[in-house]
Amino acid sequence: MxxxxxxxxxxxxxxxxxxxxxxxxxxxxxxxxxxxxxxxxPDHRAKIEVALSRYISEKHAKTNEKVKIKNQDTADVLVADVVNLYVDVRIENFVPGIDIKKKEVARPHETLSRLRTIVEHFGEMSLDDLDIGARDEFVRFLRDRTRQRAREAHAKKLAAYLEAKKKWDAAEAARVASGRTYREIKRKLPDNPGTFDVNSVEFAAQSARRYLQDLNAALTCAHERRLTKVHVKIPLTGKYEARTTVFDEKQVARLYLHAHFKRGQGWVDGKPKKEVFIWRHLARFILLAFFTGSRKTKVSLASFRNEGDRPWIEVRKVMNPATRRMEWKAWLHRLGEDEVEYDNKKAPKIELPPILTRFCVKWKKQGIIYPCMYPYSSNDKEEPGEIARAMRKCFREVLGEDTDAVIHTFRHTAATMLVRQPKLTLIAIAGYLGMTVETLVNTYAKVEEKDLKTVTDAFAGMGDFTVKWGEAIGQELTETDRNQIAPFALESPENGKNVMRSIINGLKQAA
Incomplete structure (x- = not known):
């Protein structure tokens, strides 16, 4: 083969x-x-994705002699044609405002990368072939590709290990041949990756869902543009199970303190320097993420300057009408003036709590522009936003190697804690967090036993209503046929039997 x-x-x-x-x-x-x-x-990754997508689309267009007849049968239209139309209409030549229902595609370079994978697998298929079997084949395609990448990565690690071990053995042989009795200081060998086990490669079938959603978006575009008669959709995979991990107050404090005092090596004025505070930017991120409940990018990309293309934190003094004194206030503008707000990613402006405002005032006075940017990079063009790797390491060092905490856990924690505050309305909480009330209730409003007890106790405080209800329950009811349902006549003082006695006797007779 x-x-x-x-x-x-x-x-x-x-x-x-x-x-x-x-x-x-x-x-x-x-x-x-x-x-x-x-x-x-600096933009080479995005440019590569655009170039690859354009090349693949043009290749299929030439090979298949793409026709431009409208209202075609699904058997006559290839997936490559549909994706090519979608890239042209929604990404490369999209005009904002031309359709009030559609906005710019979020993160177009990532979308182009996924569409390239779609064309690689589905490109030669017609729309008639897009059924549940095609979906399952695509999932297996992604699984095999993930395993192949893991195999290649393992091969590189093994080659690096063997090369390092070869040099180490040569140095050791030279030491023995020279008769030296001391061991030279050598660089530590990398870990031996061992043999490759394909079953150890983790893969979730749910990872195909985002690709299939992009394909369905392209299919919808093709139907709207009358390329096809019928609106075809491919079945999606299941969703990931909802995360349930929530931090408590002590864990948040431990994460903040650990990040605040973590020391290591960083670059200062172009030179490496030891014992600098390398995770102060993570500590600031933890405070902002916990007290605002914002999504990762709305915090990690934030600036103290209004730059238009990113979230920003406004800090200024305002008059307090109660005390008639000037006080510091801070607001998080989750959306820059030049950014687009998407319906499923609301980003409202919020006023920051007083404790977080004090921190923001302090950071701004220190001259910090991007509170969540690593300050000791050897790259002068370092930008805020890349905190995922360091945060994962922080989670493991504080919470243990087996922790399932992720950055989004801060948002989950903030929402869960807010819904437990009885004085706050769900509408206000949802507005503060930038989500719908339905999402807040379904995802974060966990019911506890003590919450149910408060409902039970509420009936005891309902005053005259519960008194009258209790008196009505205690009234005797009239004699009824035991084979029939006893009428529950609460307002009939002439009833001759207690309702509970009637029910019990009726059950005995039926037995």
Missing amino acids: GRPRKGAREWHDKSTDKYFIRDIDSEGNEVKFSLGFGKKD
Whole structure:
């Protein structure tokens, strides 16, 4: 069996620092052309995704002689044609405001990457082929690709280990041959990755859901543009189970203190320096995420300046009408003036709590512009936002290696704690967090036994109503046929039997 083709892909030439597109055409000839940029280009990843998507779409358009007849049968339309139309209409040539129901695609470079995978698997299929079986084949395709990437990563680790061990053994042999009795200080060997176990590669079928949602969006676009007669949809996979992990107050405090005092090596004025506070930006993120309940990017990208393209924190003094004194106030603008708000990702402006306001005033006076940006990078172009790796390490160091906490747990914790405050309305909490009341109730409003007890106790405080109800229950009812249902006449003083006695006697007779 011949080696399978890799398909269209990017390739980096280290000698020239240029990216190329490589592929094999339908006749078996090699395709290779330069993109004209390399890793030094700060936007090289996004440009690669655009170039690959355009190449794949054009390749399928030429190969399949794409027709532009409208209202076609689903058997005559290929998935590649549908994706090509979607990329053209919704990403590359989208005009904001042309359709009031549609906004710009969020994170287009990520969408293009997923669509490239869709075309790689579904491109030659017609819309008639998109059934539950095709979905299952796609899930297996993603699983096999994940395993292949894990296998390649393992091979690189093994090669690095063997190369390091070879040098280590040569140095040790030289030491023994020279008769030296002391051991030279050597660099520690990397861990031996051992043999590759394909069953150890984690893969969740739910990971295919986002890809399939993009495909359905492209199918909807094709139907709206009258490319197809019938609106086709491919079945989705199941969702991930909802996360239930919630921090308590002590855990949040421990995470903050650990991040605040964590020391390590960083770059200061272009030189490495030891014993600097390397996680102060994580400590600031923890406070902002916990007290605002905001999503990760709305905190990690925040600035103290109104830059338009990112969230920002406004800090200024205002007059307190009660005390007639100037006081510091702070607001989190979760959405920059140039950003787009999506219906499923509300981002309302909120006033920050007093304790968080005091921290923001302090940080701004220290000259900090981006509170969640790592300050000791060797890269002068470091930008805020990349905190995921350091935060995962912080979780493991504080909560243990087996913790399932993630960054979103801060939002989950804030919502859960707020819904437990009886004086706060669900509408106000949902507005503060930027979510719907339905999401708040279904996801975060957990019912506890003590909450049910408060409802029980509420009946005891209902005054005259409960008194009259109790008196009515105690009234005797008239004699009735035991084979019939006793009328529950609460307002009949002439009833001759207690209702509970009638029910019990009736049950005995039926037995």
